[in-house]
Structure formats: C-alpha cells, structure tokens
Amino acid sequence: MASRILKTMRRTGGKHTVAPRLPMRAEAARPSQLRESNCRLLLNLLRGNSPCSKADLVRKSGLSATTVSVSIAHMTRLGLIEDLGDGESSGGRPPSLLRFNSSHGLVAGADVGGTRLRMMLADLNGTPVAHWATHLNERQKTPRTIVSLMQTGIREMMQQTDVSARVLHLTVGAPGITDVDHGVVLAAPNLQGWTEFPMRALVEREMKISCTVENDVNLAALGEQYRGEAQGVDDFIFIALGTGVGAGIFLRGALHHGADWTAGEIGYLPVYGMPREPVRLEETGQLERAIGGAGVEAMWQKALRRERRAAKADLMRLHAPEVFDLADEGHTLALEVTTETARILADAIGTLSLLYNPQLVVLGGGVGAHRTLCSATEAFLRENEFAQPKLRASSLGPEAQLFGAVSLSLSAAEAGLLC
Amino acid sequence: MASRILKTMRRTGGKHTVAPRLPMRAEAARPSQLRESNCRLLLNLLRGNSPCSKADLVRKSGLSATTVSVSIAHMTRLGLIEDLGDGESSGGRPPSLLRFNSSHGLVAGADVGGTRLRMMLADLNGTPVAHWATHLNERQKTPRTIVSLMQTGIREMMQQTDVSARVLHLTVGAPGITDVDHGVVLAAPNLQGWTEFPMRALVEREMKISCTVENDVNLAALGEQYRGEAQGVDDFIFIALGTGVGAGIFLRGALHHGADWTAGEIGYLPVYGMPREPVRLEETGQLERAIGGAGVEAMWQKALRRERRAAKADLMRLHAPEVFDLADEGHTLALEVTTETARILADAIGTLSLLYNPQLVVLGGGVGAHRTLCSATEAFLRENEFAQPKLRASSLGPEAQLFGAVSLSLSAAEAGLLC
CATH class of the missing domain: 3.30.420.40 (ATPase, nucleotide binding domain)
Known part of the structure; x- marks a missing residue:
C-alpha cells in the first residue's frame, strides 16, 4: 500500500494538490530576509543573555549599531522584546536593559x-x-x-x-x-x-x-539537537531503536529528508548472515527484525529455550531493556543477547559511518537508549576503522x-x- | 598507516598547523556578502544570456534596478562585464547591451x-x-x-x-x-x-x-553536476567504479564530506554472502573486492575456468568493460558476470538509497560508466521498493x-x- 503511494509519488514527481508552503528559490538574499535573519540572531542572543544592553547585542552579534537599533525597535513593536529600564552604569549614562518576552x-x-x-x-x-x-x-x-x-x-x-x-x-x-x-x-x-x-x-x-x-x-x-545529546553538533545521526528501527539524519544544521522523504529508513539495512531478499515496504526489514524490540526478545527467548532453565516463564516475558539490565548484572545469557544486539547495531552504524561519516551517533528509542547496549556497541565500533563517531545514549528518552x-x-x- | 592518521586526526580534532581558509560563522548575512551573492547571481544570468540589457537582468534576477546598477558598475570596474553599446530598440531609447567577459x-x-x-x-x-x-x-x-x-x-x-x-x-x-x-x-x-x-x-x-x-x-x-548527468540536480550520488570504488555525495547543492573527510567510502560496504569482517583502512573493502575492476575480472576468469573453454587465453585477459561488451553481444558467461556485478552494485545502491534517498545516482569510472552494467543494475533496483533513484551512466567519463x-x-x- 505504502509502496503504491511511493510509486505514485515518484510518477507525479511528488506533487500534491496541496500547495507547498516553503518554495525554495535559488536567488540572492533579499533585504526582508536579511532583516528577519538579523532579528533571529538578536533574539537568540537575548534568549541566552537576558537581560542585556543594546551595546552587548552589538558586540555579540557583530551587527552594526544601526541594524541592532532598527531590529530592536521592530521586535519591541511586535511585543517580543521588553525594555526593563536602566541597568547599572559603568561610569556614563546607565544602559537600558532589554529582555526577550518569552510569554508573548x-x-x-x-x-x-x-x-x-x-x-x-x-x-x-x-x-x-x-x-x-x-x-x-x-x-x-x-x-x-x-x-x-x-x-x-x-x-x-x-x-x-x-x-x-x-x-x-x-x-x-x-x-x-x-x-x-x-x-x-x-x-x-x-x-x-x-x-x-x-x-x-x-x-x-x-x-x-x-x-x-x-x-x-x-x-x-x-x-x-535542541535539548539533548547533540546540542551544538551540526552533523549527527539519531538512531531510534524501539518497536521500529529508523534514523534521523541531521546534516549541516538541518534534517536530511531525501527525494521521497524516506532518508534514514535503516530498518531495511541488510544484516550479516541473513539471506539476500528484496526490500519491500509492507514487510519489516532485516535490521528491524534482528534488533527491533521484538527481535531482541525473540533472540532472548531462543537463548533461554536452548538452556532449558527452570523459572523460565518469568524470564521469557522480559522486554529488551530488561534483558540489557540483566546483562548489566552479569547474567550470561543476557550478556550474550546484548553482545549480539550490539554487534548487529555496530555493523549498521559502520554502514552509516561509511556513507555519512558523522561526528556523533545518538542512540534513542525504548531499546536503543540503554547505556549497557551503548557501551557494548562502542566496543564493536572500535574494530571498524571507518566508524568511530562518538556514541551517546539519549538522555531525553521519549521527550526527544x-x-x-x-x-x-x-x-x-x-x-x-x-x- | 592511513588508519593512524585518521586516529591522530580524531585525537587532535582534525586540527592542522595550516590555518583553515573557510571559517564558518553562524551569523547573519553581512551587506558585503549580500553584494557578492547579488553579483554572482547576475554573473550567472549574464553567462546564460549574453548579451542582455540591464532591464533583462532586473527582470530575471528579481533584484531591484538600483541593486542591479550598482552590481553592474562594480563588475564593470573589475573587468568582468563589458558594455557592448546600444542594442535594438523596441520603441524607446535603445538599451545598452552587457556581456560577461569570460576572457578576464x-x-x-x-x-x-x-x-x-x-x-x-x-x-x-x-x-x-x-x-x-x-x-x-x-x-x-x-x-x-x-x-x-x-x-x-x-x-x-x-x-x-x-x-x-x-x-x-x-x-x-x-x-x-x-x-x-x-x-x-x-x-x-x-x-x-x-x-x-x-x-x-x-x-x-x-x-x-x-x-x-x-x-x-x-x-x-x-x-x-556542472556539465554531466546531474545538471540541475541538488541531491544525487556519484558512484565511481574503477580500480577503486567510492562515492561522491552531493546534498542540498553541495558536497557532503563528513567529520573526518571520509563520507562516501562505499568500497567498504558489506556484500551479501561474504563473511563479517572488521573494516580496515589498509585493506580493500568487500564491495571493492567484489566489483572493482579486479573483482569483476576475477569473477570472469573464474567463470571461464569453470567452463574450460578453448581460446581461453585471449578471453582471460579481458578487462571489465570488455566483459560487459561481450555480454551485450549475448555471450552467456559474460552475461552471467555482468548480472552478478549488477546485483551486487544494486545492493549497494539499495543501501545508499535507504540512507540518503537520492533523486539520482550517476555511475562513473572505467567500470561503472558502462551502459550495459547500468541497465542490468536498473533491473535489480526495481526489486527494491526503497531504492528507485534515477540511474544514469556518466557521459563525461574521465573528464568529470x-x-x-x-x-x-x-x-x-x-x-x-x-x-
């Protein structure tokens, strides 16, 4: 079904009847764009340094005093900036203090x-x-x-x-x-x-x-990028490992979506040892089958069955993060499953690194954000000389x-x- | 050796003693940048439409008449624009015709x-x-x-x-x-x-x-992108298949280099059926071993040996493109080798497509630019619902x-x- 849609999209060149919002024009910057970009720059400086004086903004922005004055006047009219009155004087006339009005x-x-x-x-x-x-x-x-x-x-x-x-x-x-x-x-x-x-x-x-x-x-x-592990990083990949497996690609300060909006569908990446198969949208991909939540749990249940342990029933019902918790406590079988998951994940990050060579990979999702998995994956990455991005487990979790x-x-x- | 270097690069954060040329500043556009970008826009219009009048440039650029006049004056002083004198009048005063001075x-x-x-x-x-x-x-x-x-x-x-x-x-x-x-x-x-x-x-x-x-x-x-098969395309991947195997990644109108300048090293991509192995810079990668020039030739020689044909000596010495030529003439063994090469290449393009979802893939290099290989690869790509970029063989060849x-x-x- 989804496949049919993508094919339709390709045939029609991805055109919808809804008018696009963000027409991209390969043209030079216009004065209005310049004003907006100056205002944004000043707003961001005010956010991080509120309250501050006009002189501070001139210094920090590198913009001219006139440009800063015009922009401040514009934003004050809009209600985005408040003038708090006089600040402390360092000798001369006390500077007027400005604040970003975040409740606007x-x-x-x-x-x-x-x-x-x-x-x-x-x-x-x-x-x-x-x-x-x-x-x-x-x-x-x-x-x-x-x-x-x-x-x-x-x-x-x-x-x-x-x-x-x-x-x-x-x-x-x-x-x-x-x-x-x-x-x-x-x-x-x-x-x-x-x-x-x-x-x-x-x-x-x-x-x-x-x-x-x-x-x-x-x-x-x-x-x-905004509030989590990739703050200040302009090139990184976020891997969501949960029920599904996917990646968000952030390059040169912006998301990379791809021609059909499908960039980062890493759930379909091939896995060593699995047979070659055509990639079908309606079906789950190899990487997702192997180390999505259900994949890890199936691996765990198979390992348990192999061991024929007592008290299996409880253990059989564990979710992937609980298996990683057990590994952390030294449980041999759980450690084995965690290592195998990390190996497969490291191979996928290896492939991502060959193609993108990102500075950083952030592991997220209910399965991926586990610190034990993250450390085990790091160990495998060190084997691969083309795949040594920094690896971090998401700290935002589902808030991301x-x-x-x-x-x-x-x-x-x-x-x-x-x- | 190269590996040591990359590691050193990582340790030192990629810093060299040579000062960087292109410091990137996350700041608003300055008037001087605006002037340069306006001049570039006008130069490019003049290149495509020489000679033309100032009025033409105003219309085509969307810039104001004043901006166009100022920019033209600037570039005329620099010797980049020549005034050819009066053009044909459409009623009023004949317009002055401008030309880009490409011999400057x-x-x-x-x-x-x-x-x-x-x-x-x-x-x-x-x-x-x-x-x-x-x-x-x-x-x-x-x-x-x-x-x-x-x-x-x-x-x-x-x-x-x-x-x-x-x-x-x-x-x-x-x-x-x-x-x-x-x-x-x-x-x-x-x-x-x-x-x-x-x-x-x-x-x-x-x-x-x-x-x-x-x-x-x-x-x-x-x-x-400049003169070949990707003209006007802002997101595409160029695959060079020759002695080596690599890719050039062009995204949002610019090359993507990666954090350590290694983005696109697809020669190390895994190949179905080959065993898992660590990726080492000093060693040739799986994809390169499989379908780089030597890989295709080894595949061909192995096929010939299996057949124990007469007149083998001549055939044994064929280079990869000659094997594809033979396939084109209907030679069964050559067809088999071409198909296998195409299958492996299509898998690699499949992986590239999952991650990048490019509009277009251009096949180049001494082995890759062959039209027979390109068609055979296209047939395999159609099996993969996530990998249907347009595929084109380079027409520039080594001029690219x-x-x-x-x-x-x-x-x-x-x-x-x-x-």
Missing part, C-alpha cells in the same frame, strides 16, 4: 505514537509549561480523532499554565513517511486512515493553529520527539512573527 | 591519478580552452614532482590558447582522503609521500596560484574530475574577484 506566545508539539498521543506546550524560550498525554485505542488512531484529541490536549494544557498567550504553532510528529513541505503523511502502517493524509490542512482548518507535520524519528533527532516538535514550532512561530 | 581570467583543474596526471584550462565560462596530460612513472608520484609537472602543464596549456589572461585558481584532485579546509591530503595509498601532505600550501608557494585540493571522486561528482576541478576553481576565482 506559546508553541505546542504533539507525538502520535502507536498507543499514546503525547503533547507539550512551551513558551517562546522553548521551556515546557505543560504536558498532556492520552492512551489511544484502536478506533482513536484515525486522523480526525487525533485532531479532536489534540484540541482537548491544548485546552487542558492551557488550563495548567498561567501564561495567557495564544498558541502560535503546533508541530505534529507522525510515525510514518511524511512530506513536510505539503504537510501530508504518506504512509503510517501502524495507524488507520493516514495514507496520503493532508494532516496539516486538517489541523489548520479544525484547530485554527498554523501547523507543521514531520516524521517522529526526525523530530527526535531535532529534539536531541516533543522537544523536536517544540523547536520546529518555535522556528515557524518566529518566522511568522518576524516576517 | 583563466582557471585550471588537475587530476592526479595512479598512472596519469591530467589537466584542463578553462575560461571564466568554464569552457575548456586547453588540455594536457602526462604519464606518471613510480618516481613521479611524489607531491613535489607532481607540482613541478603541473607547472609544465600550465605553461604548455597557456601556449595552446590565445586567451592571454592570468590563471586565477587551480584545483587539484587527489586519489585519497582530503581535508579540503586545510588543503591537506590525509591519505592516498596509491601515491608516495602524500600522507598528511599540505598540497595547497606547496602549490601556492611554488606556483603562485591560489589553490584548492579535493578528493577525485568528489570532483567527479561536482563535474557531473576535470570539469569538477574547473567548477571549484571558478567559484574560488569569482569569490576572489568579487569580494
């Missing part, structure tokens, strides 16, 4: 998972001010029900916070292949009715909030997607306010 | 191969005005000898052309891992004395020409590296002239 608006992020819908509300500093989550039963996984649940979520989060500002933007993370330009989810096999679904249009119509839709693993990568969503919402909200 | 300077490219040094001289339109090549014996492969040969090459090419302008920039392609920022070749196993060699510094000192050094496969990718070098030289020369 709110932004939201949502993560649609296979079993839960989670949301986060944040101020314009990206600081979370409220969380909300709900369990999803099978019937609730349609796009319309999700939108209606998100409306409830926003309402309930607004009640939790005392910031009484408008929600300027909502970013929705979808567990599937997503055309971000058009806000269309192309294929999300674990949900119902999401095939080629124009989610952004529905959200904007029903919720009256401007919206971005993005793949959930890509959002997690953004989240790690939400922080990623918030960071996209912030960018969109700023662009909307400043342009 | 020359640029050069060099490709250092395992057996030959080849060079190209081009005008500022990138049009080749002279070629030069020489065979390299073993003793001639040191950096110093190459520089001295390049001096001869430039001199002899200057005699071939009647453009009497200065060579503004030379780009040198090296068959090895190259730190482009510092102009240092880190490792080039097929040459002597190139390990961690500061080639740019030597060229600039000895030849008095500003210089860029880049990996040869990356240059071929650039060449395909030289055109890539010329394109880098042009960019550098323009930046030098306009800034």
